[in-house]
Amino acid sequence: MTPTTQTSALEALEIELLLEGIHRHYGLDFRGYAYPSLRRRILNRVSSEKLDTISALTNRVLHDPECMQRLLFGLTVNVTSMFRDTAFYKVFRSKVVPLLRTYPFIRIWHAGCATGEEVYSLAILLTEDALYDRCRIYATDIDEVVIQQAKTGIFPLGAMRDYTANYIRAGGTGSFSSYYSANYDNAVLRSSLKTNLVFSTHNLVSDARFNDFHVILCRNVMIYFDKALQDRVHALFHESLLRLGFLGLGKRESMRFTPHEDRYEAVDAAEKLFRKVA
DSSP states (O other): OOHHHHHHHHHHHHHHHHHHHHHHHHOOOOTTBOHHHHHHHHHHHHHHTTOSOHHHHHHHHHHOHHHHHHHHHHHSOOOOOTTOSHHHHHHIIIIIHHHHTTSSSEEEEEESOTTSHHHHHHHHHHHHTTOGGGEEEEEEESOHHHHHHHHHTEEEGGGHHHHHHHHHHTTOOSOGGGGEEEETTEEEEOGGGGTTEEEEEOOTTTOOOOSOEEEEEEOSSGGGBOHHHHHHHHHHHHHHEEEEEEEEEOTTOOSTTSTTGGGEEEEETTTTEEEEOO
16 A cells, blocks of 8 residues: 555544544444535645644644634535525526416525525526515525525625626516615615525435425535445435425436436426426
């Protein structure tokens, strides 16, 4: 075994021990995350904590909950923005909303919601289409800190220019500025947008279904899972989704080669919108 191979094997062992320790001590399971991305994020945390080894990070994480929170933020991907992937919202408005109108009450699960920008985007869309009053949106994430941030509905005022442009491209029918007020450097979203939102922690790796849904959105989350974990999450979504309900995935995600591929039909293949048919 060459020195390089020995180093790689030792590093893989250290990562395995770190993830096992986190699972046993904190009950959070990252063992099914895609290895290359996971390794990169762990090494970034080692550097940020000014440590020399992953083993040293394991020691600190197990004895310092604040360090664990910093690692958790690094391992969970929180890249988001309002009306991200604008074409998705246009398709959702044109192809999904008309069918949602046929239901007296609509339950939506936004899994992996991060800091909530896309959840509020959906609330705005449903408000403009006169559906929000009969919706309940459950927004979940593994990270309690980002959930608490999402609950505030407060975002940087400087981001509003880009969000306004996204809103327009996504087919917004009103004035985006009417949905927030400026407070120094922050934009505070209109309180009416929070009325039918339920924010909560939920771990896609280990937690079970908790309701029956007409729509499940989990966009740009499963790309960070390995194949076995992706299949597990797809099983959870299929179990949680009512027949003829809608599943929205991210641009780089797919139903192909999953155990549930033949149980959905494409509503819009390009925008990864599917409808459960079996």
